[in-house]
Amino acid sequence: MSGWTCSYQIGSECELLKKKCDPGDKGCVLYGKALFSNPQTPSNEALRRREEMEKRRRGRNYE
Ligand code: SF4
Numbered sequence: 001m002s003g004w005t006c007s008y009q010i011g012s013e014c015e016l017l018k019k020k021c022d023p024g025d026k027g028c029v030l031y032g033k034a035l036f037s038n039p040q041t042p043s044n045e046a047l048r049r050r051e052e053m054e055k056r057r058r059g060r061n062y063e
Helices: 044-062
Strands: none
Touching: none
16 A cells, blocks of 8 residues: 555546646656656656765855
């Protein structure tokens, strides 16, 4: 059983994006915040870029 439920999900539809719920798709609240097992999910690349930027920013703070 899942411990998280999206407040935008109504049945199989996304009320936010006005289409079928596709967790991790662009515009989804999880986009760039979670890693998905499906490698095609755009969230994975967005998450990798965000982590890369944070790593660079942290590196600059210690120089
Ligand atoms: S696509 Fe994302 S924002 Fe929309 S209902 Fe699904 S999990 Fe929620």
